[in-house]
Amino acid sequence: MKESVMSYTPKRTVKGDVITMAHGSGGKAMRDLIEDVVLGAFYNPELAQLEDQARIDLAELVAQGNRLAMTTDSYVVDPIEFPGGDIGTLAVNGTVNDIAMSGAKPLYLSCGLIIEEGLEIDTLRRILLNMRKAADQAGVQIVTGDTKVVNRGKADKLFINTTGVGVIPEGADISASRAQPGDKVIVNGYVGDHGAVILNARGDLMLEVELETDCQPLNGLVECMREVCPDIHCLRDASRGGVATVLNEFAESSGVAIRLQEADIPVRNEVRGVCEILGLDPLHFANEGKLVAIVPADKAGTVVEAMRQHPAGQGSAIIGEVESGPAGRVTLQTGLGGGRILDMLIGEQLPRIC
Template sequence: MKMDDPHGKRMPGGVVTLAHGGGGSAMRKLIENVLLPAFNNPLLAALEDQATVPLAELLVHGDRLAFTTDSYVVTPMSFPGGDIGKLAVCGTVNDLAVSGARPLYLSCGLVIEEGLEMAHLAMIVESIAHAARLAGVSVVTGDTKVVERGAADKLFINTAGIGVIPAGIQISASRAQPGDAVIVSGSLGDHGIAILLARNELALDAAVMSDCQPLHGLVAVMLGACQDIHCLRDATRGGVATVLNEFATSSRVGIRLREAALPVNETVRGACEILGLDPLYLANEGKLVAVVPATHADAVLAAMRAHPAGLEAAIVGEITAESAGNVILSTAFGGYRVVDMLVGEQLPRIC
């Protein structure tokens, strides 16, 4: 039986077998019928063991290469606001974008469990292709492995990405300076709570969409407002708290946050109160944390709020010379508490 995917294409029937990873005719058919049509581009169509990219095409965009990789093991594979395919593209694009780079090329490695429905695999592949088109990147090389039943959880994805950083951009976790402003691009914890609710393990009647989205466009408008952004990270596993602790440690500064300024969706806030979770530590897949000079903070904030990915952006704190290496939260009740680095894992298999 065949089925339709959300983009209107007919999906193949059957299931993935070990033969599809064996390097023979079945694998060739999987590549030709599922992967190549979705990722169609000249660099991939050559079907070599590597993608060959002319250096001249890279040098047009800047003077340094940004290179990153990540693996995605989220369960369930599909959730409100996205799926593992969209997540893999956005996560890798965002890791490039927060260096100031223009993302250009991705690799895609699929580890598939024997028995996964071919239609489900094809839908995830189409989601990867759709997310890549929206982000302006090309999937130019990849790999497929099939493992025995029980050796994986349906599908794992590894993506690596290449981008180019324009001359003059120097973004680093070690550049925060006393007086700088701390900005977040929107509501915290949406992805973490969306995944938790999608697992149907809790009797909570709530609807939360993952914030999974590419951030390269948002970073571009931020750099347009201030090329001297000091620090920039997307707040994924470990959330905003972990990112800020990394900034504080690398820059040897203190960070003072204002709890009242933190943007948190009311549904997420309610779920956190019920479950005893802290939104500062929850995973996000479409939010970033920036440290910018105070003199440019208002301009950067205005640019962010004019972009669809930064409508809820807020200045939430400042860098201080005191309490170096620590993040301190001014609570809504007038007190203070230390926001430590996350120890352990609040929620497993988030991304």
Template sequence: MNKPKRTLRAKTITMAHGAGGKAMRDLIEDVFVGTFANPDLEQLEDQARFELAELMQSGAQLAFTTDSYVVDPVEFPGGDIGSLAVNGTVNDIAVSGAIPKYLSCGMILEEGLDVELLRRVVASMKAAADKAGVTIVTGDTKVVPKGKGDKIFINTSGIGVIPEGVDISASNCRVGDKIIVNGLIGDHGAAILNARGDLALDVTLETDCQALNELVQTMLKACPDVHAIRDASRGGVATVLCEFAESSAVSIRLQEEHIPVRDTVRGVCEILGLDALYFANEGKLVAAVPADKAEAVLEAMRNHPAGKDSAIIGEVIESNYNRVLVKTHFGGERILDMLVGEQLPRIC
């Protein structure tokens, strides 16, 4: 027997939508279950259930991650907090070499939130999940009083399966490895900064927010022995490389002239005295690849839409100091340290 479809008729979120009663059920069934629309979620159980045999067909290990998303503004050029939450969690799974499968979605909503804004964010999550080939299978909703939140906070957790023989880790970098990025860095941080309107810059900047799971699998086909991959989100490329250097007990030397940065992002950095290497990204990864496979990996990446602007930007060198160096346009070198203090612009 078909159940009658519940409909959320409220224009804004109230405390009742988090109270566990009829209003909350209307919200969940209409906005979340109705949009995400898959058999696992439609069971409305307190957990999602999977066939272990099906997961084991894809690999020998599970990858599991969780992340929380807070951004102002909630919607920005090229994306919103919904696509950010899905793609960010997919990427955290993907850079292990895993194939992302399932996501959870935890929503903390502020009383007074416009329901139409919420519907747009949820629709964006559905579109991003479909594009990445993952399914949102379970979730939770809470409502906080007005003034105690910032419109929407989202937590997403993800599960993926690591294929047999894949071993990607920040501790695997080796002397001679080439360092590769999959495109122009700093777009997301610059786009968020500009979207807030504080600087009144007359430029067009969009987030780079995208899922990278297909790109990572493309890289692994070209070189199954990719040593390390991380997505360069908070803290940017600089922080990822410092983590590589510390975890692998090596040093890394970058060639500044080879680092791809959009002219508008470079201009924003020059105006504010910032460094694009510290700007957040939501669709960029950094990889350490054996030198003899680097060109093959680079070619494969450039043939994928998410890696068309990929570049080799440096190499792993032997050193006792476990640090990152940048050879500048002028021929000198500077030390690139891990982000100290608060990130500018603050994105979450």
């Protein structure tokens, strides 16, 4: 049972305006930080015990499925706050989405903080409260964690690690190796938004574009998809490397080819503009709220219709088809009638995107 964060009154209050090395010392200053800022943001009965581990009822897990899904990820995005989100919302949604791509129901998260000396405590508090809001939206609880402080100049404000645990319902069998000729390729909306937002937020381009990150939880959308199509073949969130990299991974793992129709891929004009200026491809741009699904052809229309009824899937579209070969090849049919091979991202298009 979840309790509102408003029911918690801190017994301790953190002193000062910025993080100091004392806040990572393991002593009173650290306890003040944890009880005031961390527990103040994430309060729930499990976390409130302040043990070194979360203790989870196995009966609750077994009642929901027959396998665990577990993932971990570290977030080093620069800047730590950007239009539509911040490093905290990114950490929650990114880990929730990695769990959900197996068809699992995400339940619990850990939160590891690496804080640079000098970070404003109000900034930390704001980011952690946004993490709590993101967790509530996704229906998960942050139940354990860790806090470390490093010297000024040894990190960049704040890094976050989150580990997630979820339960896979019996019968779910989603894998990158299950794409079959004739299957359809689906995305849940505009691609490349997050990459364009982070690039512009760094101020190097000085572009006047009104874009927000697409960062959002996708577990509810996946549940809607599985209700109408329990046999989803492949599913992955298109974060670093973008849609192109995900589809190359599917094609290679399944030993198939995939052909995309450029005209069917939803890309905002603002994102296209950023890519044209820099000579980049929106299909390689990172997303933090977009998935790529491969489903049987006879279910594709039904899946898209169901996805469009969910807030995270209103822009869903069929963008391509799986073919028998050449194995491992992804091609893009352009609007001019030609075609080109769409490789996975080579090297680092944009560092510290998430």
